[in-house]
Amino acid sequence: MEFRRDINGLRAIAVALVVLFHFGVPGFQGGFIGVDVFFVISGYLMTGIIFSRMRKETFTILGFYLDRARRIVPALACLCFVVLLVGWALLLPVNYVELGKQVLGSLAFVSNFLYSQEAGYFEQAAHEKWLLHTWSLSVEWQFYLLYPLALVALRLFVPIDKLRWFILAAAMLSLAISVYASSRWSIHAYFLLPTRAWEMLAGALVFLFPLRRMHTDKVSWEWVGIGLILFSAMFFSSQLDWPGALAVLPVLGTALIILQARQDSIVTSNSVSTFLGKTSYSVYLWHWPVVVWINYFGLGGEAAWTVLGIAASILLGYLSYRFIENMARQRRSRPARAFHSSRPLLHIGVPTTAAAVFGMAIIVSNGVSQRMSEDFYAAMGRLDLPRMNNGWCFYDVNSDENLAVGSEGLHCVRGESGAPLKGLLFGDSFAGHYGPFWDRVGKDISAEINSVTTNWCYPSTNDVIYGDSSTRSYDQCLINRQYFLENVSDYDFVVLSGSWRNIYTSNQMQGVYDAIAYAAQRTRLVIVMPTPTYFDVNVKNIYARSMLFNIDFDISHFAKTGDAEAVEANRAVEAFAEQYDNVVYIDREALFNVDGLPSEVTAENIPFNYDENGHISIYGSKMAAESFTSSSSYRELSRQLMEVRNAKARLKPKPDPKPRELVTQWLTNWDMPNSAVITW
Template structure:
């Protein structure tokens, strides 16, 4: 997010090390407590991203920044509108001179990192993220990318730019709307209230059926800067609050922020109603800070103010560094490395603030500076989009690594029958085509996305043996009862289909955990009640601690040779344990068991590829089979199951 230096004034302090008192003396209207609030918020975000178990609600620091931005920007605009000095060119020029200088080196550096460290598919996605960040639409790009197979957040170095996108869209739209509706500062009330209430209502409605949209959409986030805008309107029209009332507000606001940081977790439906806790807390703290209060004295503490001054570059640097560690290591990053990454951010942010941001903001040639910054940002966006359009620029890497990485580039939606027999996201119901026509014995495959990954292999072996095949796969939904409404509805429908189609064999497979395996009892009872004679539990496939294509790259980087066709390199030991658990559950339920783990692994290691060239890698991530991998498991399954 862009963290404004002090939007109540037109310039910023010269040095981050200047104390709050000297800044206040040199800049009329300066609020050191707002910089302190920025510091608290950015530190909460940093701690959460590095150690989420330590500060489970640290992510709400971003929501606090939205309120700050709404307050600072709106108060400045209302003053200029009243004085008749507001200029769109000057406003947007200031935004460019504040946002672009720190963002440009981040985009350039992460492009360079990706060039040397990322596989083609990863670099392709990074290119799109760079283009989105350069074009002020990072949140919209990430919203579009989000899905069941979206890569882990830790592997997206520019994921944090979503909040900057929301703020930039606010900066783009709000001045136009405000100037179009405001003839005096008093009339600002209605656009602020209408936009704020409308956005909050939309947020509450949307979050219950699409949390991704509620999180990334500017429409469901606009109410947060509008809350700050409403406070700015109040401060330009109302008198000051009494000292006693201001103290109470400040203390309540600080308590609300502490509660948010400590007690909120990612499991909460967010933003929704819960976002009111940190945002109202920020509102109260900013409101109280207009007077000399306990809260303003705490937040005006010199070290906090100093951190607040560099909070924007601090925010920009921290996540790419943490993500780069994860990408380079391919496994869990040690806590000590994460601490070092956070510590490095502070001198980087200080240097950026002192030697890049401040000179650019103070330039005597603002129009020239804006023009150069826009050209440079456009160049970054073009470079990123070019990498995306050209498939991640595979020529960067050795032919050996690129060839095996290519195994992930199959048409998953077509092969898995997305929207028909594999439901993901907003897909609603199964198609009639999910059950083969004909008169041969029917084998039904039921499970989550792991079953969809196995389907291409079963398709081949069933056709060769004259067996009909039915597929019912739903992302994130193992074949057990209960769970979220989407899974419950899909699985209930499968049982109804079982009753009418009466399959000879039902194959159950999923991303198994101990809890899911123990929940199979009700599923088995329902299948037996429907007349199914043979129920086969397919155990956990061998899984890896990172995506298999990435492990190929890491192995080559370490050993300067390609990963063996069978290997235990970075194999996830949990998959072996879940395989044993599955066998025990199958015995307990008196159903058949097929060990997918044993089909893939022997004393020499687990299979990583089926041949020497393109398309032979057996997994496209850490746990989902490619068509080549599906053939390995399905051939072993067929010889065991279909032979009986």
């Protein structure tokens, strides 16, 4: 197809909106719609190429794939390789392994599947994913793979002029799926092809249903299209279900601009638009790692770094365009015999293989853990989750294959071993992470505490979990819950804890309420623990990074949007606990504080949390115990536990007297002279 200045200018608008959005420039909170603009352009151009070649009888699927690979793969592979090199110097081993997986997913064009299983595109945790933006390339490539195959197959049965009606039907179906799925499965709808295909098919329909207009009408309709795009970029936000019904506006705006085909537009044909349009793909590739790099060092949101970041993105994009993309175009323009040579495979295969091998090596070597010092690992060890393999009791059969499913997970005693007061800690990982806490408290109150905890196995009297019921964790959970039902009355007090947020949002709270009621009827005291704070990022990793690079750690910088549901769930559990005189709910403030003031870090400015999912670390659990034992809540709990112990002592039956004691008592009570009392 001939070069279209208007489409090149549209690319400039699209990439500018995406860059401004990702760098957080005010007024462009809807700049993510730039990707939707790209999709329409891509659908239009690909349809033009395929149908033009079909009509000339020169279209081949292999040739089409090779052209797309030349256009996309070299620059992408170069980016992946460079990011891996940067990761060597910057990333912790666990994050480096993640980056290796992201590289493989990006090069295989399946990264959208990977990201659809994780945090949403708009969440703060997304700024930890160096190749998050490659999801759109994966969607496009999947479209490139399936679209020509479908057209060629239909072409066997349908005349070429009739194919557009099938494309129209497919576009309408995809749009309907998108609108329906966006409000129900927002993350999957954002990342996956079925809900995005209609945007590319909309571009196809622009090519297949051309509309002719007068020049004056073209100017007006072009401005309408530009207005729809700018309105969407400035007034839409990440709070919308996307790509839902409102995505029609920027898609329609893009379609209107392409339809007018104005080659002398002041908006799309000026020198800035021409430059940005030509370099748009490479600018798009390089800008996001720059965003992540800036946020990695806590510099996001600062005006100077935003300006520098945008400038760096454009510079890196230009260099990539000049020395990688342009070379690919030159190779493509060579005589046809070059197609049959090994050059295309070398130019595409070598950089891809190099980046892929590098990524696999990082995964296999567990992030090249030797890069970090032993002192660093020692410091990080105490910020781990308390599991069986590091000396605690959480029976993590989900990740530790050495743990057998069975009764071995029912006995792990902490606190004061052999103490007369017996307690049971029961629940999922949110009970397991309180192991060090109850070890300390148990020693203070002279109590032996048995921990029965495993993955997803929150306190409940039924067989429902919020996790994967096909795993070993579920099998262990059934064993744990049966133990709870049969043995809870053997304990003087019971501690219940779970991921109340996940249970609450999964509408499974009735099982929790039943477990609290069941325990309250069978033991003297039930203690319910709170779900800790949920952050949008992994605060432990960010703290580790601050140690590694001597950066100030300020936990107030990190969003907690997901914590609102946890707070609501905690309130629901607390409200239910208040119905029982022998059920005590311990609130967050009693556990996570410094000198009595609520805090998300300890006095040493170390986070209580282990990850972004509300778990606390070994260190955090111990420090929560330190804070708690100085609180009024602890003094009240100690009083209640003392009452439990005294009540148990009063009810304890006296042992039968031994024979010697019986004879002595008989002789003592026998009415006879003192001199006659026989010394026994």
